[in-house]
Ligand code: IPD
Ligand code: CA
Ligand code: CA
């Protein structure tokens with residue numbers, strides 16, 4: 220695929236993300252119409268659903284043959300169908316709980332895969348006014364300025380993003396607590412932004428050094444993954460192998476040595492049910 224084609228996809232994704240971000244911004248300080256999904260901590264609002272529809276319709280107009288994977292369209296319990304076709308991978312609001320509670324770390328995520336390779340990623344945080352973009356081989360940017368990771372490679376000096384996630388299953392929580400304790404013991408500190416994509420773009424721009432999570436989905440980290448890699452970061456499976464977008468696990472870091480150190484430090488690698 221030519222650079223010009225990738226640039227065209229990126230340009231469209233930025234426009235679509237801006238329009239979606241406007242809807243999120245407009246709704247942010249208003250009362251939300253709220254439902255729960257798998258449990259009381261797994262939220263969806265009317266805005267999540269409306270924004271996803273809007274994004275898909277915009278792309279369909281311009282690219283009628285392309286496929287879509289969207290968080291709110293994937294019906295509960297169904298397996299994600301990810302093919303070699305050009306596929307837009309959409310999280311209409313990443314950080315829905317932040318959105319509900321008026322915490323500004325909330326963003327629209329749009330990624331494009333072709334032959335199951337991520338080629339374009341856009342993460343737009345409308346309340347923070349931050350537009351992160353990345354395209355394969357073309358670098359990563361925030362509001363048009365080039366970004367890069369900290370290149371930190373000493374775990375003892377690193378800040379690690381961790382997330383509680385929305386599972387309330389006791390065994391998952393116990394294992395996450397073990398991981399949390401070990402990470403806290405071996406690093407400079409941990410942080411939680413409440414949005415997978417915001418954690419990843421922050422690592423991409425050098426605000427913090429790594430992020431690990433068990434229990435997320437392809438739409439949570441596909442778009443921000445492009446940005447992280449283009450910013451010089453590494454993305455692997457937490458157990459140390461190559462990242463698998465349907466495994467529901469990810470480890471991102473500012474550098475490959477840091478990714479490897481964090482991977483071997485984690486006391487156990489939680490097996491999640493695959494997407
Ligand atoms: C969630 C957020 C959260 C992460 C969860 C995700 P959502 O996405 O990114 O930080 O811990 O794993 O599901 O539901 O707000 O789009
Ligand atoms: Ca969700
Ligand atoms: Ca998400």
Ligand code: CA
Nearest residue numbers: 290310312313
């Ligand atoms: Ca979401």
